[in-house]
Amino acid sequence: MKEPTILLDHGSGGLASQELISEVFVKHLGNPVLNDMEDSAVLAAQSGRLAFTTDSYVVDPLFFPGGDIGCLAVHGTINDLAMRGARPICLSLGFILEEGFALAELTRIVSSISAATRACEVPIVTGDTKVVPRGKADKVFINTSGIGVIDETIELSAGKVRPGDTIIVSGSIGDHGITIMTRRAGLSLGGDLHSDTMPLHRLTAHVLAAVPGAVHAMRDPTRGGVATTLNEIAARAGATIVLEDELLPIRAEVRAACEILGLEPLYLANEGKCLAAVAGDQADAVVEAMRATTEGKEARIIGRVEAGSARxxxxxxxxxxxxxxxxxxxPLPRIC
Amino acid sequence: MKFVDEYRHGDLVKPLAERLRNTTITRPVRVMEVCGTHTMSIFRSGVRTIMPAGMEIVSGPGCPVCVTSASHMDAFIEMAGKKDVRVAIYGDLFRVPGTHGSLAQASAKGATVDIVYSAMDALERARQHPNELVVFLGVGFETTTPGIAATIMAAARENIDNFCVFSTQKVIPGPLDALMQDPELSIDGLICPGHVSAIIGAKAYQPFVDSYGLACVVAGFEPADLLKALLLLSEQINEGTPRVDNIYPRVVSWEGNQRAIAMMDEVFEPVDMQWRGLGVIPASGLGIRDTYRQFDAQKRLSITLPEAHEPKGCLCGKVLKGITTPPHCPLFGTRCTPATPVGPCMVSSEGTCAAYHKYGQSESI
Structure with a gap:
């Protein structure tokens, strides 16, 4: 391909589209199901209930310390499946590209998706690409959907959370949100701020197998952060969640950046963390199981569920x- | 984190909290804070839940966004809609409602509104966009004024022609004096604003001790600072020995920051200023001196302030004076929420209503 940028032709469905698909998408993401290039992917029959989820990714900047929009689109959807206790089996991948977007950047994103899917061992089995005129979208938007299989014995839902449960977080909070916000603001702060984007399906699988029945609900605190996610759980459970400020794991760099910008880590997005509400008497075992995984090394108890109004x-x-x-x-930065 | 962790550490703050909780207050007392960051820190740290019986904290007009008048907001929004104008603001201002809409809504309709972190950032935008007029909206107290003065002086030095400032900068002592004379308000003590005091010095509060017998403590923003301030205020009030205590010497001196004051004086001069809820207070604002008139957006764009009325039913004016608290406002939590703010005290994260909405219900725990 000679053009260094994306043209409207690349979304036409014609020759240019096919070239883009074979030179970029299939080249990086190819697998037996995708390579069929039929109108839909045909999957082998699965035993167990299916989990199905979708999410769209519009992050700006596209590339940030710790990741990029590509791996984020893989991890985010895998994590949504994992939070219901599902084993992810495949993903779809939809691109909306702005005319004029640099082909080199697209290639960089697709190769990041490729690396992420290989690391996660979850293939992309179907995809789509559209190109819109310049100004009608901001560079690139990605949608991924995912299918997972849930073992018959697993039933995770915020509705199962009850007083006496313990709240656990799998690691430090606020890393992704503060990284994106400081980048967007063009601030270069000292310290190592980077996104925590990572897949959690291995962590959840390990915990659910190691301490069967202990976990009542799991959620990944993405947009709105830990505060918003826990409010959703409290509302579903009809109970009060009590957190201990001194137990919240917040990296020093993240805290410093939040102090400077007037932001609260509790409200910042995370892309590689899991909140779990677990039976109180098995909380230590769950923490131990999380800590046995690379994703959950810093897992800890941060609070508990008590009887009371939903808050x-x-x-x-x-x-x-x-x-x-x-x-x-x-979240907006403050004056002083 | 140095200068933060040590003032939050349990070993230091728990004994202070215990002392405050057990303080005996001999008569009902009210203390006021006049800084948005104090408002938020007090709620965030949970200080309100451990106040001794008989002692009440009220929030005064210390959030710069909240005291920005509706007519100034209307003028900002109108200006943002002008062709080739790029408005640069602090994030808090983005969602503040004017009479019709907000800068956020203007931005959705095509106005160019940049959120910046300092006036110098706005000047940088002017360098990047030579064909647009970048207008920085100066909304703040003495804390932010020297930075804006320095930016205007830099723009003058570099001959940057496409940059100007719409100043609604305000000063703290004058309006405080007006508040003290308000018969509806009875205040025994003041937590003096830490950031403002870094510029104007602790001595700025001595006249309030002399004229009104007001107990004054200049304090920082960490839990230990707040607890110590409340302990000292209760001591001054109980013993009838009002004075200015400065417990924020790591930042604030008695005389203030002379270099910053000189820069403010170089660029700005006192002007009458309209405050939301307080009306026009003589010499309570800062306008740009004639020497720097080319950087004065109001002169450059011939802006006259439109007539504007406070939203019907909104009690922000009384909240700003500390006469009432947000839960007494009929709009609070119903028509007026952080998602759909009616009054400015709800929209700014430092606003008293936003703080009550976000943290306040915990008083009933």
Whole structure:
């Protein structure tokens, strides 16, 4: 291909489209099912219930410390499956490209997707590409959908969370959100700020097998952060979640950046963390199981579920407390 | 993190919290803070849940976004819609409602609104966009004024012609004096704003001690700072020995930052300023001096402030004076929420209503 940028022709379905598909997508993502190039992928019959999820990725900047929109689109959808206890078996991949987008950047994104799917051992089995005129989209948007299989013995849902449960997080919070926000603001802060984007299906599979029946619900606290996700769980459970401020795992760099920008780590997005509500008497075993995985080395207990109205409360270091509400609107930086 | 962790550490703050909780207050007292960051820190740290009986904290007009008048907001929004104008703002201002819409809505309709972190960032935008007029909206107190002055001086030095500032900068002491004279408000003590005081110095509060017998403590923003401030205020009030205590000497001196003050004086001069909820207060604002008139957006774009009214039913004015608290406003939590703010105290993350909405219900725990 000679053109260094994406043209409207690449989305036409004609020769240019086919060239893009074979030179970029199939070259990097090829596997027996995808290589068929038929109108839909045909999958082998599965035993167990199916989980099905979809998510769209519009992150700006496209490339950031710790990852890029490509691996994020793979990890995000795999994690949504994993949170229901599903074993991901395949993904779809849809691209909306803006006319004029650099082909080199697209190739970089696709090769990142390729690396992520290989590392996760979850193939892309079907895909689509559209090109829209310049200005009608911002560089590149990605949609991925995923199918997973859930073992008959597993039933995870926020509705199963009850007083006496313990809240566990699989690692430090706020890393992805603060990395994106500082990049967007053009701030270069000291310290190693990077996204935590990573797949969690191995962590969840290990925990569910190691401590059967202990986990009542799992969620990945992406947009809206831990605060918003826990509010959703509290609402479904009809109970109060009590967090301990001093137990929240927040990396020093993340805390410093949040102090400077006037942001709260509890509201920042995570892309490689799992919140779990687990039976109180098995909490230590779940933490131990998480810590046995590379993804959950820093797992720890951060709070508990108590009888009471559906809300999230945090106990502060001075011995006071406050309500933690869900996020309203985009987090905006403050004046002073 | 140095200068943060040590002021939050349990070993230091727990004994202070215990002392505050057990403090005996001899008569009902009200203390006021006049800084948005204090408002938020007090809620965030849970200080309100451990206040001794008889002591009340109210929030005064310390959030710059909240005291920005509706007519200024309307002027900002109108200006943002002009061709070849790029407006640069601090993030808080983005969702503040004017009479019709907000800068966020103007942005959705095509206005160019950049969120920046400093006035210098706005000047950088002017360098990057030579064919547009970049207007920085100056909304703040003495804390941010020297930075804006330095930016205007830099623009003058570099002859950057496509940059100007719409100043609604305000000063703290004048309006505080007006508040003290308000018969509806009775305040015994003041947590003096830490950032503002870094510029104007702790001595700025001595006149309030002398004229009104006001107990004053200049404090930082960490839990230990707040607890110590409340302990000292209760001591001054109980003993009837009002004075200015500066417990934020790591940042604030008695005299203030003379270099910053000189820069402010070089670029700005006192002007009458309209405050939301407080009306026009003489010499409470800062306008750009004639020497730097080319950087004054109001002069350059011939802006006259439109007439504007406060939203019906909104009690932001009374909240800003500390006369009422947000839950008493009929709009609070119903028509006015952080997602759909009616008044400015709900939209700014530093606003008293936003703080009550976000953290406040925990008072009932």
């Amino acid at each position: 999230v409360v945090i106990n502060t270091p001075i011995g006071g407390s406050r309500i933690v509400t869900a996020l309203h609107g985009e």
